[in-house]
Amino acid sequence: MSDEFIDDRPTITFWIISGAALIWNLLGLFMYVSTRTATSESYAAQGYTQDQIAFINSTPEWALSAFAISVTAGVLASLFMLLRKSWAFPMFVLSFAAILAVNVNTFVLMDTVGVLGTVPVYVQSAVILVGILLVVYSRAAKLRGWLT
Numbered sequence: 001m002s003d004e005f006i007d008d009r010p011t012i013t014f015w016i017i018s019g020a021a022l023i024w025n026l027l028g029l030f031m032y033v034s035t036r037t038a039t040s041e042s043y044a045a046q047g048y049t050q051d052q053i054a055f056i057n058s059t060p061e062w063a064l065s066a067f068a069i070s071v072t073a074g075v076l077a078s079l080f081m082l083l084r085k086s087w088a089f090p091m092f093v094l095s096f097a098a099i100l101a102v103n104v105n106t107f108v109l110m111d112t113v114g115v116l117g118t119v120p121v122y123v124q125s126a127v128i129l130v131g132i133l134l135v136v137y138s139r140a141a142k143l144r145g146w147l148t
Contacts, residue, residue: 010084066102
């Protein structure tokens with residue numbers, strides 16, 4: 001078989017995953033901005049108790065910074081994927097490392113489940129899973145030559 005029939009352009013799946021990754025990370029960025037701009041009154045209006053509000057407000061600045069890094073790196077990585085740039089892979093790795101830092105605070109250093117219940121466990125499990133998949137997929141895309 002001749003090499004002239006081999007097409008090394010990304011598949012339609014690549015574009016769908018890259019676009020979905022951008023939407024996912026933009027939602028994360030929105031959540032970060034919402035977290036940073038929320039007030040005690042806005043949390044109370046959403047049905048949080050005073051103890052839950054105090055708990056949320058006690059989140060250390062380093063954990064909030066890790067949240068900012070994770071979503072910003074994720075948005076940039078997704079844009080790099082859409083632009084077919086190899087920087088997508090290391091940015092997804094950075095995003096995932098920051099996700100892990102956020103989760104150390106959320107589930108090791110703070111009693112999140114005891115105060116907020118199990119919903120954060122499910123949300124963060126999804127975030128971790130998507131983070132892993134994006135790191136793996138961007139690495140595969142780089143190895144296939146789709147990212148330069």
